[in-house]
Each structure stands twice: as structure tokens, then as C-alpha cells.
Amino acid sequence: MAEMRYRLENCFAAVFPTLSEQEIAQADHLNVGQWDSVASVTLFATIEEEFGIEFSLDEMPKLVSFSKILDYLETNVVT
Amino acid sequence: MPMKLIDALKIVDEGANRDLRAVRVGLICGFAPTHFQTFLGAHFCRAFKGQRAQIESGLYGDLWGNLARLETAKTDAAIVAAEWADFDGRLGLRGLGSWAPTALPDILESVRSRTQKFLAAVQSISTEIPVAVSLPTLPVPPVSFVPTWQGNACTLELRSLMASLACELVRLKNAKLVDTQRLDCLSPLRERFDPKTEMLAGLPYRLPHASILAELLVRLIAPAPAKKGVITDLDDTLWSGILGEVGLQGINWALEHKSHMHGAYQRFLHALAETGVLVGVASKNDPNLVREALSRDDLILPGRSLFPVEASWGPKSAAVARILRTWNIAADAVIFIDDSPMEIAEVQAHFPEIEAILFPKNDYQALNDLFYRLRDLCGKTAVSKEDTLRAQSIRRAQDAVPINSGQSVDEFLEQAEAHFEHDFSKDQSDDRAFELLNKTNQFNLNGIRLTEPSWNKFLKEPDTFLLATTYRDKYGPLGKIAVLAGRIKDNVLTVENWVMSCRAFSRRVEHHCLHAVMKRFNPERIVLHFEPTPRNGPVGDFLSDMLGERPAAQCEITQKKALEFLEKRMPATAELTHG
Numbered sequence: 001m002a003e004m005r006y007r008l009e010n011c012f013a014a015v016f017p018t019l020s021e022q023e024i025a026q027a028d029h030l031n032v033g034q035w036d037s038v039a040s041v042t043l044f045a046t047i048e049e050e051f052g053i054e055f056s057l058d059e060m061p062k063l064v065s066f067s068k069i070l071d072y073l074e075t076n077v078v079t
Numbered sequence: 080m081p082m083k084l085i086d087a088l089k090i091v092d093e094g095a096n097r098d099l100r101a102v103r104v105g106l107i108c109g110f111a112p113t114h115f116q117t118f119l120g121a122h123f124c125r126a127f128k129g130q131r132a133q134i135e136s137g138l139y140g141d142l143w144g145n146l147a148r149l150e151t152a153k154t155d156a157a158i159v160a161a162e163w164a165d166f167d168g169r170l171g172l173r174g175l176g177s178w179a180p181t182a183l184p185d186i187l188e189s190v191r192s193r194t195q196k197f198l199a200a201v202q203s204i205s206t207e208i209p210v211a212v213s214l215p216t217l218p219v220p221p222v223s224f225v226p227t228w229q230g231n232a233c234t235l236e237l238r239s240l241m242a243s244l245a246c247e248l249v250r251l252k253n254a255k256l257v258d259t260q261r262l263d264c265l266s267p268l269r270e271r272f273d274p275k276t277e278m279l280a281g282l283p284y285r286l287p288h289a290s291i292l293a294e295l296l297v298r299l300i301a302p303a304p305a306k307k308g309v310i311t312d313l314d315d316t317l318w319s320g321i322l323g324e325v326g327l328q329g330i331n332w333a334l335e336h337k338s339h340m341h342g343a344y345q346r347f348l349h350a351l352a353e354t355g356v357l358v359g360v361a362s363k364n365d366p367n368l369v370r371e372a373l374s375r376d377d378l379i380l381p382g383r384s385l386f387p388v389e390a391s392w393g394p395k396s397a398a399v400a401r402i403l404r405t406w407n408i409a410a411d412a413v414i415f416i417d418d419s420p421m422e423i424a425e426v427q428a429h430f431p432e433i434e435a436i437l438f439p440k441n442d443y444q445a446l447n448d449l450f451y452r453l454r455d456l457c458g459k460t461a462v463s464k465e466d467t468l469r470a471q472s473i474r475r476a477q478d479a480v481p482i483n484s485g486q487s488v489d490e491f492l493e494q495a496e497a498h499f500e501h502d503f504s505k506d507q508s509d510d511r512a513f514e515l516l517n518k519t520n521q522f523n524l525n526g527i528r529l530t531e532p533s534w535n536k537f538l539k540e541p542d543t544f545l546l547a548t549t550y551r552d553k554y555g556p557l558g559k560i561a562v563l564a565g566r567i568k569d570n571v572l573t574v575e576n577w578v579m580s581c582r583a584f585s586r587r588v589e590h591h592c593l594h595a596v597m598k599r600f601n602p603e604r605i606v607l608h609f610e611p612t613p614r615n616g617p618v619g620d621f622l623s624d625m626l627g628e629r630p631a632a633q634c635e636i637t638q639k640k641a642l643e644f645l646e647k648r649m650p651a652t653a654e655l656t657h658g
Contacts, residue, residue, distance in 0.1 A: 014088035041113055041280050046084050049286055057279075 087121035109142035118293035151207035155532030211299035308357035355466025396429035407581035465558035504658030525610035572602035
């Protein structure tokens with residue numbers, strides 16, 4: 001689980017390079033200014049590539065924060 | 080392996096934070112550029128060392144408007160990535176125009192007319208800045224009513240229109256096109272298109288395809304320097320058999336001996352030699368036997384195409400060192416090919432920069448792959464007059480240079496009947512000047528490499544000048560062998576770039592070049608943007624000689640002092656100045 005968290009932090013750091021480690025852990029589309037629709041596309045593509053998954057259309061609108069995405073990965077990705 | 084998006088994002092971010100000089104690149108496409116733009120940025124960062132690309136894209140869904148709006152004056156280069164939907168919206172998944180059989184003729188007609196419009200637009204941009212183009216890389220959608228395993232007129236006609244457009248594009252001086260065959264090898268057709276991201280976000284490329292296509296487009300704008308020479312082994316490489324064991328008639332390279340792969344290798348080296356790539360031999364062999372073998376008139380690669388031929392029983396690295404000295408080029412510009420892993424390791428240990436390749440004896444697939452690899456390493460866009468002169472002039476230099484004849488440089492020059500032609504026209508179409516600037520190492524004022532966009536921009540500036548010098552003497556022509564470029568302002572002549580081919584050493588060409596610019600511009604002072612590099616000792620020595628001390632960066636000299644120095648060392652020669 002720690003490794004999964006670390007890999008997700010890396011994805012966030014690549015898409016939002018100005019965020020600190022602490023800010024990444026608390027990142028939410030409402031508190032990160034750069035998290036617009038284009039950043040969402042890039043973030044989901046980066047995570048899909050990193051974890052070899054494909055988000056479904058139903059799930060994507062709910063995945064609006066670091067913690068929600070981490071929960072999703074912990075539930076759905078076999079490590 | 081394609082680059083991962085996460086790595087591309089990091090590379091782009093690092094480039095942005097390092098305060099590197101930005102090369103401005105206009106990305107023209109009709110799809111959402113998102114990841115593709117990131118990959119372009121990352122590949123540019125890798126290709127342009129010390130610079131980063133600032134990639135500016137246009138409006139979504141408007142390739143034609145983006146082509147028209149590109150401001151070439153504010154852009155260094157353009158990348159145009161066109162897809163089927165740009166030629167007709169019905170050829171994309173997002174457009175919902177009819178695929179009914181009755182609509183097909185109209186689709187074809189619209190694509191036909193747009194290919195002409197596309198050609199005109201790229202032609203117009205390419206007169207100002209370099210352009211890299213990719214024509215539709217995605218599969219043609221199943222618009223035709225014919226089963227997809229069966230060839231159909233509509234799809235064939237569409238491909239034919241693109242093939243015709245491609246032929247026209249590659250004829251443009253300043254436009255380069257991604258090769259579809261190479262792209263097919265690197266990015267399988269069925270793994271390119273992402274219908275989900277296309278429909279949801281207007282982004283048609285899967286990530287690996289976006290990365291590969293971006294890399295190829297960047298290579299068109301910022302190509303790696305081509306290798307200048309190939310050093311080949313003989314036994315079981317250029318031919319089958321060990322010459323010392325089987326004798327002159329025992330070596331072979333033909334189908335009947337099942338040694339045709341060596342004949343194919345000879346044919347390839349011959350083709351390379353004909354494009355100006357130097358081909359030399361490093362062989363552990365009896366030199367007399369080798370001489371006889373290379374005079375066999377049934378060799379596919381004629382013996383006269385090989386120079387120098389180093390046949391001895393000494394280490395291969397020593398032979399390679401002698402060849403490099405004769406060619407006067409650095410190891411990183413050379414490929415070494417041998418069938419022995421031990422020899423490869425020995426040469427590589429002495430010359431880590433050399434591209435050492437094991438000859439794939441009896442491995443036909445690997446041989447075929449080797450041909451593609453060599454083409455990529457040595458490939459060039461055009462074969463110049465200088466390319467055809469290179470091998471001959473090096474061979475002649477061996478006979479003519481003073482060190483071999485016991486003559487001093489002055490004595491040699493007095494009888495050489497040297498003739499200089501100084502051309503001051505700022506000719507943007509002069510590929511040779513740009514090529515020399517970017518591949519010369521030893522006589523290079525500062526080692527600065529230029530991109531084609533920045534070079535073209537430099538030439539357009541009103542206070543700049545360019546001198547390209549061509550040399551010949553009674554031993555033959557050397558072609559265009561020196562380029563000096565800079566600015567003249569307030570009676571001060573600043574030399575920003577100055578390179579001279581190593582083939583022109585010991586002919587005082589550098590003296591003549593500097594003298595020619597002084598005669599033309601009559602400056603009070605000359606400032607030289609000198610920067611020592613690991614390899615530009617010869618230019619440092621020349622400047623030390625002229626200044627009477629080791630040159631500093633931005634060294635300068637008065638006209639009087641420079642002329643005194645130059646005229647003492649320049650024997651009377653024929654000179655022609657124009658432009």
C-alpha cells in the first residue's frame with residue numbers, strides 16, 4: 001500500500017509540479033488551482049499508464065482528490 | 080521504447096525550471112494537443128541540449144485556421160500533425176457526417192481539394208521557417224461499405240491522395256516528413272488510436288503512439304549529427320573466410336557459397352561511400368595479401384572506395400587511432416564494425432565514444448536490421464558536392480601534405496596553386512554552411528551548435544554577415560570548407576561562429592578567411608567569441624599565434640595587428656570574392 005501511495009504521489013508531482021508532498025496528500029480539485037479539465041485528462045492518463053488500468057466513465061467524476069483516487073486504486077488494483 | 084507520460088512531464092518541468100533558452104515551436108493540429116504537446120516538449124529537451132522548446136498550439140478542431148494563423152516571425156519552427164478528420168470531418172469519430180455510399184464521392188472530393196490547400200500552406204510556412212509534417216497516422220475509419228479485409232476504391236483513393244501529397248511535401252526545401260514505413264515499425268497501426276479519449280476529449284492518440292510520433296517529428300527538426308566514417312573489418316565481415324588461411328580465391332561473398340550476406344554488406348558500404356561517408360579498414364592480416372584481395376575486380380565494394388586500409392598484426396585500437404588521424408575526425412563521428420566481440424571490446428575500451436557494432440555473421444535478420452541502423456546513423460537529407468569530394472581529398476592530402484614531403488607549409492603553399500573563393504551572400508538555402516557549423520569540432524571557435532531556425536533567423540538580421548569559403552589547389556578541389564559568421568556594428572566586427580573543415584588544415588585557409596572579412600568590412604577592431612572546448616585546440620592555437628597570448632573568451636585584436644599577422648603568413652594566391 002505504501003508503494004502504491006508513493007507511485008500515486010509521483011503521478012501528482014508530475015502533473016502538479018509546484019505542490020509539496022504535504023499538499024499532494026491533501027490535493028483536491030477544489031483546493032488545487034491548476035486542477036482544471038485539462039489537468040484532469042493528464043492526471044488520469046498518467047495514473048492509467050502508471051498502474052496499467054483504465055478508469056470507467058462512471059468513476060472518473062468521483063475521483064476528485066488524492067485520497068479518493070488512492071482509495072480507488074487500493075480497492076481495484078491488484079499489486 | 081516509447082517515453083512514459085510521467086517521465087515526459089518531469090523532463091518538461093525540469094527544462095522549464097532551468098532557465099534554458101527557449102526555441103519557439105508552433106504545433107499545428109486539429110486535435111487536442113495535450114499529451115502530444117507534452118511529449119514534443121520532452122523530446123525537444125532531449126534533442127536540444129542547453130535549450131528547451133516552448134510549444135504553442137492553436138485552436139482545437141481548426142487545423143486550417145491554425146495553419147493560417149501561425150506567426151512565422153515569432154516562431155522558430157513548425158510541427159504540423161494532420162489526421163484524416165482534418166481533411167474531412169466525416170473521417171473522424173467525433174464528426175457525425177454521413178458514411179452512406181452516396182457520401183463517399185463527396186468525401187474524396189473534399190480530401191482531394193484539401194490536400195492542395197495543405198500543400199500550399201506548408202509551402203508558404205516553409206519559406207520562412209523549417210516545418211516537420213506528419214500525414215494521417217491513424218487507420219482510415221470504415222467509411223466504405225466493403226468488408227475491411229477487402230481492398231476498396233474509397234480507402235485506396237484516400238491513401239493515394241496522401242501518397243501524392245507526401246511526394247510533393249518532400250520536394251519542399253524546408254519541409255520534412257515523417258516516414259510512414261518507419262512509423263509502422265515503431266508504432267503498430269492497431270495500437271495507435273484511442274477511441275475513448277478521442278470521443279471524450281478530442282485526443283485521438285494512445286500514449287505510446289503520441290510519444291513515438293512526437294519523437295520522430297522532433298528528429299526532423301533537430302536531427303542528431305550523422306556519422307562521418309565507418310571502419311570495417313575484412314575477414315568474416317567484408318567477405319566470408321579468413322584471407323590468411325583460405326587465400327585470395329578462397330574468400331567469397333556470393334550466393335553460391337552461401338556468403339551472400341557479405342556481398343550485401345559490401346553493397347551497403349559502397350552506397351554509404353558514394354554519399355560521402357568515409358570507409359576505412361582495420362584488419363589483422365598480412366598487408367600484402369590484403370592489397371591483392373582488395374584489387375579483386377569482383378568486389379561489390381571496390382577497393383578504391385576504402386581508405387585508409389590498416390592491415391597489420393597490431394591491436395585494432397592502434398589501427399583505429401591511425402585511421403582517425405588520417406581522417407582527422409573524432410571517434411564519436413565513427414562506426415567500427417567487426418565480427419569479433421573481443422576486437423569490439425578492445426576498440427571500445429580505447430574509444431568509448433565510438434559506435435562499435437558486432438557484425439552479425441550468419442544472422443540474416445540482424446544483418447537486415449544493421450542496414451537500417453547504419454542508414455539512421457549515417458543518413459543525410461541531401462548529398463552535396465563536398466560529400467563526393469571528401470574521400471578523394473583525404474586520399475590526396477596523404478600524398479600532398481608537407482609532413483609527408485618534408486616541405487614546410489610555406490613551401491607547400493607556394494607550389495600548390497591555391498585558389499580561394501569567398502562568398503558573402505547570406506544564402507539561407509546553403510545547406511553546406513549550416514552543415515559545417517554543426518559538425519565541425521576542431522577548428523570551431525566555440526563549439527556552439529545552431530538549430531536551423533536560429534541560423535535562418537541570424538541570417539535575416541541586417542547587421543549580420545556570412546562568409547563561406549571554397550578552396551581548390553593543383554591537387555584537386557576541397558569544396559566549401561570554411562564558414563565565418565558574425566556582425567558588423569559601429570566599426571567593430573564580431574565573429575560569433577567560425578568553423579573550418581579538418582580537411583583544410585595546413586593551407587592557411589583560416590588566415591585567408593579572416594583577411595577576406597577585414598578587406599570587405601574594414602573594421603577598427605575584431606572581437607572573437609572564443610570558447611575553449613575539449614576539441615577545439617587548433618582554433619586556440621591559431622588565436623594564440625595571432626594574439627601573442629592564450630586567447631580569452633571574447634578576445635579582440637585591432638585591424639592593424641591582425642593584418643600584420645595575416646599578411647606575413649599568406650603567400651600570394653588567387654582569390655575571388657562575391658556575394
